[in-house]
Amino acid sequence: xxxxxxxxxxxxxxxxxxxxxxxxxxxxxxxxxxxxxxxxxxxxxxxxxxxxxxxxxxxxxxxxxxxxxxxxxxxxxxxxxxxxxxxxxxxxxxxxxxxxxxxxxxxxxxxxxxxxxxxxxxxxxxxxxxxxxxxxxxxxxxxxxxxxxxxxxxxxxxxxxxxxxxxxxxxxxxxxxxxxxxxxxxxxxxxxxxxxxxxxxxxxxxxxxxxxxxxxxxxxxxxxxxxxxxxxxxxxxxxxxxxxxxxxxxxxxxxxxxxxxxxxxxxxxxxxxxxxxxxxxxxxxxxxxxxxxxxxxxxxxxxxxxxxxxxxxxxxxxxxxxxxxxxxxxxxxxxxxxxxxxxxxxxxxxxxxxxxxxxxxxxxxxxxxxxxxxxxxxxxxxxxxxxxxxxxxxxxxxxxxxxxxxxxxxxxxxxxxxxxxxxxxxxxxxxxxxxxxxxxxxxxxxxxxxxxxxxxxxxxxxxxxxxxxxxxxxxxxxxxxxxxxxxxxxxxxxxxxxxxxxxxxxxxxxxxx
Numbered sequence: 001x002x003x004x005x006x007x008x009x010x011x012x013x014x015x016x017x018x019x020x021x022x023x024x025x026x027x028x029x030x031x032x033x034x035x036x037x038x039x040x041x042x043x044x045x046x047x048x049x050x051x052x053x054x055x056x057x058x059x060x061x062x063x064x065x066x067x068x069x070x071x072x073x074x075x076x077x078x079x080x081x082x083x084x085x086x087x088x089x090x091x092x093x094x095x096x097x098x099x100x101x102x103x104x105x106x107x108x109x110x111x112x113x114x115x116x117x118x119x120x121x122x123x124x125x126x127x128x129x130x131x132x133x134x135x136x137x138x139x140x141x142x143x144x145x146x147x148x149x150x151x152x153x154x155x156x157x158x159x160x161x162x163x164x165x166x167x168x169x170x171x172x173x174x175x176x177x178x179x180x181x182x183x184x185x186x187x188x189x190x191x192x193x194x195x196x197x198x199x200x201x202x203x204x205x206x207x208x209x210x211x212x213x214x215x216x217x218x219x220x221x222x223x224x225x226x227x228x229x230x231x232x233x234x235x236x237x238x239x240x241x242x243x244x245x246x247x248x249x250x251x252x253x254x255x256x257x258x259x260x261x262x263x264x265x266x267x268x269x270x271x272x273x274x275x276x277x278x279x280x281x282x283x284x285x286x287x288x289x290x291x292x293x294x295x296x297x298x299x300x301x302x303x304x305x306x307x308x309x310x311x312x313x314x315x316x317x318x319x320x321x322x323x324x325x326x327x328x329x330x331x332x333x334x335x336x337x338x339x340x341x342x343x344x345x346x347x348x349x350x351x352x353x354x355x356x357x358x359x360x361x362x363x364x365x366x367x368x369x370x371x372x373x374x375x376x377x378x379x380x381x382x383x384x385x386x387x388x389x390x391x392x393x394x395x396x397x398x399x400x401x402x403x404x405x406x407x408x409x410x411x412x413x414x415x416x417x418x419x420x421x422x423x424x425x426x427x428x429x430x431x432x433x434x435x436x437x438x439x440x441x442x443x444x445x446x447x448x449x450x451x452x453x454x455x456x457x458x459x460x461x462x463x464x465x466x467x468x469x470x471x472x473x474x475x476x477x478x479x480x481x482x483x484x485x486x487x488x489x490x491x492x493x494x495x496x497x498x499x500x501x502x503x504x505x506x507x508x509x510x511x512x513x
Contacts, residue, residue: 043432047164047352051428052436053302055348056163056355063164067356070167071364077125078368080170081136084119085214085267086332087274089321091141091284097316100235100288101227102418103345105143106316113142115378116321117335118214118270121153122173128263130255132209132462134200137219137241138337139319140379145343147374147381150239151361154211155204156220157443158304159197161435163356169194185470192477195511196305198485199444201478205463206447207249207455213269215280216248223339223354224289224302226347228422236289236301236349238308241282241319251458271324279322285313299439304353306443331378336365344419352435370394386413439513444485460489464496475499480507 033041041062048060056063070079096108105112119136120127135154140147160169172190176183191197203209211217219241227235250258258265273280287308294301301308325331338361339354348354365373371392373379388404403411451459463482467475479499483490490508494501 044164045162046432046434047162047356048430048432049350049352050426050430052431052433053350054424054426054428055350056352057430060164063356064359066164066167067360068363070170071360072367076368079364080121081117081119081138082125083123083127083129084117084136084332085270086115086117086325086328086335087270087321088323088325089114089116089279089319091139091317091319093317095314095316097227097286098229100229100237100286101345102230103143103148103227103343104145105141105148105343106345110144112144113382114319115140115142115331115335116319117332117337118266122170128259129266130210130250130259130263132204134204134209135211135214135217137217139219139241140335140337140341142382143343144383145345146383147341147379148343148346149337149339149341150221151337151339151357152219152221152223152239152241154217154219155200155208156222156238156240156307157200157203158222158353159191159200160194160353161196161303161305162352163354163360165194166353166356166360183469184466185474188467188470188474188478192474195440195481196303196438198441198481199305199447201463202444202447202459202482202485202489205466206451206459207251209462210250210252210255211266212248212250212254213245214266215245215270215273216243218243218247219282223304223351223357224349225354226349226422227286227288228345228347230418232422234291234422234424236291236294238287240285240287240313242285244281244283244318251454252462270321274321274324279320281321282319284316284319286316287311287313298437299442300435300437302349302351303435303438304351306439309443309446330376334369334373334376335378336369336373336376338362338365347421350424372396441481441485441511442513444482445489448486448489456489456492460492461496464493467493467497467499476503476507479504480511483508484511484513 033044044062047063048057049055050057058064091105091112091114093106093108093110097106098108104110117136117138119138120129120131120133121136122133123131137154138149138151140149160166168190172187175181176186191201221239224236224238227237262268270280289301289308289311299306339348339357340359340362342348348358369376372395375396388406390399390404401411406413448456448459467478475497476499479490479494479497482493483504490504491501494504
C-alpha cells in the first residue's frame with residue numbers, strides 16, 4: 001500500500017469535508033432571506049411595478065415563487081376559504097351600465113345565472129362557523145361573454161396592500177406549525193410590521209368578525225377594477241353587495257351560546273331559508289371614479305386597505321339565491337373562483353394585491369383541481385370554449401379538430417379588437433417601493449367612531465383579550481396603531497391588554513398620519 005498516496009487522498013477528503021461543513025455553517029447561520037435556489041432576496045416587502053402607478057411585473061421572481069409555493073401547500077383542501085357553502089341564483093340588471101362598460105352582464109334587463117360561495121377565510125374545512133374570521137363572498141357570473149368571477153369578502157378592505165405579503169399574512173393567521181394550535185402572538189408579531197392592516201383588524205375584532213348568517217352580511221369586491229365601455233373609455237369602480245335581509249352579527253356572549261348549539265349555524269341558516277322558499281337577496285352597487293380623480297385623494301384609491309369615502313354609490317341590479325347545490329362536493333367544493341376570470345369590459349386595476357391575485361387564484365385552482373378544472377360543470381361557461389388548450393388529467397372534452405394552434409387558415413379563430421385590454425400610459429422606472437400615499441390609520445379611526453357604545457365595548461374587549469397574549473414589543477406597537485387611529489380606541493384596548501399607556505402614546509407620536 002502506498003501510504004503517501006493514501007495520506008494525500010485522506011487530506012483532500014478532509015479538506016473537502018471541512019469546506020463543506022464551513023459552507024453549511026455559513027448557510028445555517030446566515031440571516032439573509034433567499035429564494036428556493038439560494039439566491040438572496042433584495043426586497044420582500046414590495047412587488048416590482050412599472051413605475052409608481054403601473055401594474056406588477058411578471059419578472060418579479062420572488063413574488064411569483066412565493067405565490068406558487070404558497071398555492072401548493074395543501075392537498076386538496078383550499079389553503080384559505082376551506083370552510084364554505086354555496087348556492088345558485090340569478091342576477092338581474094336594473095340600471096344599464098353601457099355608459100361604463102361593454103360587458104353584457106350589465107346590459108339593460110340582462111338576467112345572468114350565478115353561483116355564490118360563502119366561506120370562512122382562515123379556518124379549516126370542519127371548523128366551527130362561529131370562529132372570528134373574515135367571510136368570503138365569491139360570485140361566479142355565467143355571462144354571455146364568458147364567466148366573470150367577483151371574488152370578495154364581507155369586509156370592504158383587506159389587511160395588506162401588496163400580494164408579495166399574502167403568504168406571510170396567511171402563515172401568521174394559521175396555527176403554529178410546531179403545535180397546530182392557534183396563537184395570537186404570531187399574528188400580532190406579523191401585523192406589528194404592517195400598519196396598513198389597522199382598519200381591517202378593527203373590522204375583524206368588531207362583531208363584524210362573527211356574522212350571524214351569510215344572508216345577513218354584505219359583500220365587497222374589495223379591489224378597484226376597471227370598467228371599459230364601447231368607446232374605450234376607462235373608469236375605476238368598486239363593487240358592493242348590500243343585503244336586503246339587513247345586517248346581523250353575534251356579540252361575544254352570543255358566539256359562545258351559538259357554538260354550543262350548532263357549529264354550522266351559517267350553513268344551516270342559508271340551506272334552510274332557500275329550501276323553504278325564503279330566498280335571500282342582495283343589491284349590487286358600484287362606486288365610480290374617473291382616472292384623473294385618483295390623484296385627488298390624500299390616500300391611494302387603488303390601495304386594497306382603503307374604502308372610498310364620499311364617493312356616491314350607483315345601484316346596478318339585484319341577486320337572488322334560489323337553489324341549493326344538488327351535490328356539495330361537485331359544486332361548492334369544486335367551484336373554481338379566480339379574479340383572472342374576467343370578460344371584455346371588466347379589467348383589473350393596478351391594485352398591487354389584485355395584480356398578484358389575478359395570477360395566484362387561477363394557479364391554485366389548476367393545482368388543486370387540475371388543468372381542466374374549468375371544464376367541470378360548475379365551472380364551465382355557458383358559451384362555447386374555442387382554443388388550442390388540450391390534454392391534461394381528467395379531460396372530459398370532445399375536441400375533434402386537428403387544428404390545436406392559432407393562427408390557422410384551416411380553422412380560423414378571430415381575435416376581436418373589442419376584446420383587447422385598454423391601454424394605460426406608463427412613466428418612470430421599474431421599482432420595488434411602497435406606495436406614495438399610505439394613510440394607514442385615519443380610516444380605522446373613522447370606523448371605530450362609526451360604532452355605537454356597545455359595539456365599541458365589544459371591539460375593545462375582543463381585541464384587547466387577543467392582544468394580551470402577544471409579546472410585549474409587538475403588543476405596544478399594535479396599541480400605538482390603534483391609539484393613532486383614535487385615542488379612545490387605543491386607550492381602551494391598552495387597558496384590556498394591560499399595556500403601558502405612556503409607552504403607547506410615545507410610540508404613536510412617531511407614526512405618520
